[in-house]
Amino acid sequence: MKYTLSILVENQAGVLSKISGMFSRRGFNIDSLAVGVTYDPTVSRITVVTRGDEYVVEQIEKQLNKCIPVIKVKRLVEGEFISRELILIKVHCAAAKRFEIIKIAELTGAKVVDVANTTITLEYCETAEKIQTLTDLLKPYGIREIVRTGTIAIDKGKAEVTI
Amino acid sequence: MISGADIMVKCLQAEGIDVVFGYPGATICPFYDSLYDSDIKHILVRQEQNAAHAASGYARAKMKPGVCIATSGPGATNLITGIATAYMDSIPIIAITGQVRSDLLGSDSFQEADITGACEPFTKHSYLVKKTEDLPRVFKEAFHIASTGRPGPVLIDIPMDIQTNEIESFEYPDSVNIRSYKPNTKGHTVQVKRAVEMIKKAKRPIIVSGGGVLSSGAKLKLRKFAEMTQIPVLSTMMGIGVMPSDHPLYLGMLGTHGRQCANEALHSTDLAIVCGARLGDRAIAAPNQMEKRAKIIHIDIDPAEIGKNVKVDIPIVGDMNNVLKSFIEEIDGFKINDEWDEKVKDLKAHFQSKISTFDGYVEPRTLIGKLSSMLKAKAILCADVGQNQIWCANNFRIREGRFFTTGGMGTMGYSIPAAIGAKLGLKKRDVVVVCGDGSFQMSLNELSTIKQNHLNIKIIVMRNYRLGMVRELQDNNYNGRHAATILNEEPDIVALSKAYGIDSVEVSSNEDAEKYISRIVDNDEPFVLVCRVHPDTPSIL
Ligand SMILES: Cc1ncc(C[n+]2csc(CCOP(=O)(O)OP(=O)(O)O)c2C)c(N)n1
Ligand SMILES: [Mg+2]
Numbered sequence: 001m002k003y004t005l006s007i008l009v010e011n012q013a014g015v016l017s018k019i020s021g022m023f024s025r026r027g028f029n030i031d032s033l034a035v036g037v038t039y040d041p042t043v044s045r046i047t048v049v050t051r052g053d054e055y056v057v058e059q060i061e062k063q064l065n066k067c068i069p070v071i072k073v074k075r076l077v078e079g080e081f082i083s084r085e086l087i088l089i090k091v092h093c094a095a096a097k098r099f100e101i102i103k104i105a106e107l108t109g110a111k112v113v114d115v116a117n118t119t120i121t122l123e124y125c126e127t128a129e130k131i132q133t134l135t136d137l138l139k140p141y142g143i144r145e146i147v148r149t150g151t152i153a154i155d156k157g158k159a160e161v162t163i
Numbered sequence: 164m165i166s167g168a169d170i171m172v173k174c175l176q177a178e179g180i181d182v183v184f185g186y187p188g189a190t191i192c193p194f195y196d197s198l199y200d201s202d203i204k205h206i207l208v209r210q211e212q213n214a215a216h217a218a219s220g221y222a223r224a225k226m227k228p229g230v231c232i233a234t235s236g237p238g239a240t241n242l243i244t245g246i247a248t249a250y251m252d253s254i255p256i257i258a259i260t261g262q263v264r265s266d267l268l269g270s271d272s273f274q275e276a277d278i279t280g281a282c283e284p285f286t287k288h289s290y291l292v293k294k295t296e297d298l299p300r301v302f303k304e305a306f307h308i309a310s311t312g313r314p315g316p317v318l319i320d321i322p323m324d325i326q327t328n329e330i331e332s333f334e335y336p337d338s339v340n341i342r343s344y345k346p347n348t349k350g351h352t353v354q355v356k357r358a359v360e361m362i363k364k365a366k367r368p369i370i371v372s373g374g375g376v377l378s379s380g381a382k383l384k385l386r387k388f389a390e391m392t393q394i395p396v397l398s399t400m401m402g403i404g405v406m407p408s409d410h411p412l413y414l415g416m417l418g419t420h421g422r423q424c425a426n427e428a429l430h431s432t433d434l435a436i437v438c439g440a441r442l443g444d445r446a447i448a449a450p451n452q453m454e455k456r457a458k459i460i461h462i463d464i465d466p467a468e469i470g471k472n473v474k475v476d477i478p479i480v481g482d483m484n485n486v487l488k489s490f491i492e493e494i495d496g497f498k499i500n501d502e503w504d505e506k507v508k509d510l511k512a513h514f515q516s517k518i519s520t521f522d523g524y525v526e527p528r529t530l531i532g533k534l535s536s537m538l539k540a541k542a543i544l545c546a547d548v549g550q551n552q553i554w555c556a557n558n559f560r561i562r563e564g565r566f567f568t569t570g571g572m573g574t575m576g577y578s579i580p581a582a583i584g585a586k587l588g589l590k591k592r593d594v595v596v597v598c599g600d601g602s603f604q605m606s607l608n609e610l611s612t613i614k615q616n617h618l619n620i621k622i623i624v625m626r627n628y629r630l631g632m633v634r635e636l637q638d639n640n641y642n643g644r645h646a647a648t649i650l651n652e653e654p655d656i657v658a659l660s661k662a663y664g665i666d667s668v669e670v671s672s673n674e675d676a677e678k679y680i681s682r683i684v685d686n687d688e689p690f691v692l693v694c695r696v697h698p699d700t701p702s703i704l
Contacts, residue, residue, distance in 0.1 A: 009343075010343060014279070014291075017280075017283070018283060021283055021284065025284055058470070059467075059471060062466055062467035062471075063467055065466065065467070066465070066467045068287070068288040068308060068341070068343060068344050069343055070343055071342060071343040163342065
């Protein structure tokens with residue numbers, strides 16, 4: 001099972017290494033991790049996507065809560081949150097193929113951010129699944145380079161992760 | 164104006180610290196210079212690791228954080244084993260380390276070590292102080308974090324310039340507010356009610372108590388609850404001392420090196436009430452079998468321990484004092500049935516261990532049993548690690564005293580420095596060390612500290628010329644191939660002790676050992692009693 005955790009932490013030096021150290025030390029898996037400051041500048045929000053069973057994710061939550069700078073941990077409920085990743089993808093693209101690739105971008109909602117003689121670069125902000133679809137579509141053209149952020153996630157509707 | 168170093172001393176005074184343990188060096192010199200003028204007693208240990216162990220012994224004796232100090236780089240890294248030991252044993256200590264000047268940090272300067280980074284897995288929390296102004300808050304928080312919730316070590320790393328910088332004035336905060344740290348001490352009312360109902364329905368309940376009962380100061384409540392209900396009590400190694408050893412309801416230590424009757428009782432129970440114990444692998448070797456056999460109520464201040472090693476039916480997060488108080492109020496005269504009572508008595512009688520002896524040697528288990536009655540009721544026994552520890556755990560008859568050992572980390576060399584800390588914490592108590600010849604040699608340098616500070620600590624060395632516990636493991640699992648466990652050509656420990664100015668004799672019979680013990684218990688001098696123990700003496704039975 002995949003789990004998405006939202007973690008509010010003190011915005012201090014060393015907190016990220018504390019958290020990531022805890023994961024690696026205890027053999028917990030990190031599929032992706034993203035961190036950024038929240039509306040309150042003293043608080044950062046870490047989004048971790050992890051895999052495991054109910055026991056494992058419960059252990060992760062408890063160990064996170066035990067870290068002193070962790071203010072709050074919330075396990076987001078499948079289907080009740082929005083998640084996004086940002087990807088920049090540079091594809092090999094001779095002039096003849098340019099139109100095809102632009103068409104793919106249009107269909108998927110990706111943005112063309114750079115075009116050169118033999119390459120084209122797309123920007124895409126979507127769920128991990130849709131990003132997978134786009135990369136699959138582009139694979140046959142020859143993917144040169146991919147840069148992507150970790151997943152960030154937010155509850156739908158009224159629910160929120162605040163102090 | 165006041166310097167950071169002076170502030171550090173004032174913070175310790177504000178926390179009521181009268182003794183600290185440490186070892187100086189360049190980057191902590193400003194602090195030492197301030198300490199020199201203060202009324203805080205500094206005990207110079209002979210290796211930093213022992214400063215941390217001594218702080219641990221002090222903390223356990225005084226029931227409040229102990230303080231250890233080291234310089235940057237090698238001084239700080241020497242502390243690590245001691246800090247890690249306190250972490251695994253859940254003992255509150257404050258480790259203060261000097262650090263290179265802030266402007267040199269990160270440049271691999273002389274004696275620079277990233278000690279907060281290195282200690283990350285072994286500290287409850289740590290600080291690298293950036294501003295002199297932060298010192299009072301950092302100290303206040305450190306003491307608070309170390310001593311509340313599940314106790315543990317907190318490290319404060321202080322660059323030299325932070326110690327020398329001066330600020331306007333000193334004011335110690337009178338309260339702490341850490342929004343991300345609010346341990347839950349109350350114990351959920353509904354869960355407590357459910358637990359009480361489950362206890363009332365149980366046919367063969369048992370209490371498993373751990374170090375948490377001692378560190379929360381709830382041992383009398385636990386005893387009261389057990390006596391009211393007649394529920395028998397087992398303890399983990401860290402929990403030894405929750406009940407007097409001869410209490411009719413006490414069955415002894417459980418686990419791989421525990422008492423058979425304790426393990427048998429655990430096998431027969433239908434409800435284990437686990438109090439302040441984490442049920443590590445030495446205590447419960449096969450957790451899933453236990454889950455199948457019995458229901459489990461687990462009470463702990465650390466939510467992360469509940470359900471980690473063993474699946475639990477009713478988790479209760481809270482301070483043992485509060486939870487036991489509710490149990491006592493709500494148990495309504497419940498008592499265990501006669502059948503279980505009989506069975507427990509049977510187990511206790513049936514598994515009386517018969518001890519075989521070797522002529523010309525001290526029988527350590529008998530001696531330790533005897534030692535208990537020769538000491539004052541409140542004596543503190545510090546046991547090291549190895550067979551000597553198991554002999555003590557199973558045979559020292561605790562009355563109102565304490566038993567200090569490292570059950571969580573199992574760090575050889577713990578007992579002597581821990582005894583130093585305990586003695587400085589509680590000067591009137593008898594403090595006795597039992598260690599092995601291997602473990603003795605890991606901290607024998609502290610004889611020098613004992614001598615210099617005139618500490619009345621009696622040390623009993625169980626000399627079997629072996630790393631006995633590992634040797635036993637090799638006998639059982641490695642075809643008796645004694646790889647690196649033989650300590651032949653060992654130094655003459657009597658002469659060695661005398662060289663440190665501490666009187667010592669070697670004995671090879673229980674009779675002689677007892678004679679010397681009765682001669683030394685009431686005098687004020689330290690003493691090293693070396694007991695020749697046959698190498699084949701087993702850990703248990
Ligand atoms: C620092 C450290 N190193 C190694 C060990 C592994 N170990 C556990 S018991 C033991 C033997 C202890 O020998 P000794 O102190 O003579 O005690 P005995 O078992 O002979 O009573 C060893 C090496 C340990 N627990 N701690
Ligand atoms: Mg030995």
